[in-house]
Amino acid sequence: MIQLKGAVAPRRALAAGALLVASVFGATSAMAQGSPIRVGLMLPSTGTYAALGTAITNGFKLHVAEQGGKLAGRNVEYFTVDDESDPSKATENANKLVKRDKVDVLVGTVHSGVALAMAKVARENKTLLIVPNAGADELTGPLCAPTLFRTSFTNWQPAYAMGKVTAQKGHKKVVTLTWKYAAGLQAVEGFKEAFEQSGGKIVKEMTLPFPNVEFQPFLTEIAALKPDAVYVFFAGAGAAKFARDYHAAGLKNSIPLYASGFLTDGTLEAMGEAGKGLQTTLHYADGLDNKKDAAFRLSYAKTYKLQPDVYAVQGYDAAQLLRAGLAAANGDISQKDVIIKAMEAAKIDSPRGTFTLSKAHNPVQDIYLREAQGGQNKVIGTPLKALADPARGCKM
Template identity: 60%
Template sequence: MFSTYIRRLSAQSTVAMACTFLASAASAQPSEPIKVGLMLPTSGTFAELGKKVANGFKLYVTENGGKLAGRTVQYVELDDESDPSKANENTNKLIKRDRVDVLVGTIHSGVAMTMARVARDTNTLMIVPNAGAAELTGSMCAPNVFRTSFSNWQPGYASGLLAARKRKTAVTISWKYAAGDESVRGFREGFEKGGGRVIKDLNLPFPNVEFQPLLTELATIKPEAAYVFVAGAGQVKFVRDYAAAGLKNSIPLYGAFITEGTLEAQGEAASGLQTALHYADGLKNAKNDAFIASHKKALNTVPDVFAVQGYDAAQLFAAGLNAVKGDTGKKAEMIKAMESAKLDSPRGPLSFSKSHNPIQDMYARVAIGKQNVMTDVIVKTLADPSLDCKL
């Protein structure tokens, strides 16, 4: 009788222990929302670009029921004001005050570089959805920092290859700052590889838009082509000034972002301009068809390259989360999964180099109406050399 009692007690204890174990296992599963720190401009020159990136990121999450790896997503949004002097304080707010699981930002390269320094020092996961500064995946590369956009070298290099198909001499025009210098270096390398020669580099301080003196000098030099790198409102004014100066038909203009998101404002002055980029309006592939339809349904607008870059930032983050079943504490495993991720992007196949920069196809495009229409692929799976990265 005593032995029977002992057996019953033992059985009850086993059940109790099993229940306790299951309860503990359940409580160990991540249940809190994933905090995504969106540090993007919501005011100033780049506000519209920041909005497009944020919308792209959120669209991917919405398509997945508002969750990533089974966990709800909470956004902590902060206007970076495109001001590098405020970047350190703002980044630390998101990391130390708000305790975000990932930083997503930003448009302005100067702000992004400060964000990356803080992220590296605090071992915070960071995804860059636009800024093209070479240092981010070059000398400043870090295991926890990824980019889903481009390095300034990539579209510059592709533009050089494109121009060299028909032109043998060129002059470059750019704002005198890091992004302009890096883009011009990329163009020069691609143009020279294609057999061309850059005669002269012309520039003016960022964000000066008094282009007329440079256009006058360009007309005097008379190269076979010109390459330009300016951004935002500068794109609109430059293209209009170029056409007004009578240069559009005599010196063909090439660029990367020069017509991106500004074709309507540029009007007829932009018609026929050739550009090179990692996305084109209406690019034909199954993923992009679905992406465009989803974006139209959710936001009633047609997406552009900035929305794609935000969308892929979410895709990349999800690849890491899925690998660890949502457990953000397993950061090393997350990073490993993100490094090996092969994303089905609206831009086409997307993977990542050793420096965590995108490996992607670059497209030749021509401005027709309100679209930058792809004409062909300039170079497939283009990777930035990232020679300064020591990962």
């Protein structure tokens, strides 16, 4: 009897211990499943790109709202930081979200220089990062990583398409002008690659510091050089001022102006007469013939009393991509490998048209030719379909 009791007692103790472990594990798992997904929005809310940051935020939150305020059954909690489009503050700001606020996923940003610093912080902390705008080629090139995804574009993509379009229009000599920062310089390189492949020549590459908007000296030089056309990369308030200055200088009717679509997205109202007829290339346009875009535009307008632009689309698709990953993991953010694989394989039903992701985690997407008509960037053609960035330097 003593031996029997001795044998039973350890078994009971083991069973009780196992039950306790299971209970604790179950409670922990339940808490993990019940706690909100912590999303860190690191976007500009002041300065030149403030309107862009607002549109991205609106788009992201709109998709979450359409899912009942949840992603894969999990509530979403937002943590925000104004990155001020300032690369010198980027590391500190990203660390606030990752280390102080313990976010599960970083979403940002607009400025390419800021995004490069964000990518470094995300990689060091193994934090999921979704880039809803910044087109820095490096992000899905040399800095590509399993945890880094982009729902927008590379600077190369729309610029390369415009290089093709400009050459097809018969222009042989072009002057380029941009802010001297990653986005502008890479856009010029993409344009130049396609334009020169088609036999064109860049007669002069001009730059000015970001966010300087004193364009007059450059306009005077453009008038003296008399190129066949001008290609520029500007966005936000600076883009609107450039278009107005170009028009006021009397150049619009004599030297055609072309650009990546950021010149006119969200800026046509501020441009007024100067914006009419401008042609740009981008992965989104007004007048696309697809049901998703019609539903998105209606929902966005009802919610925010505004018409959406490309930035809103990119934010919306960032939420769509995150939901695809979470759904595969049944909302369990800790299953990072499952989430990543699902995001890599996702086919996003976007307002821009359905797109997939390249091996470098960048959208493979159609690039549209748009013309500013009646305050909209109307689609007038699709010069390149399913354009994939070359992802030069990506070792993933």
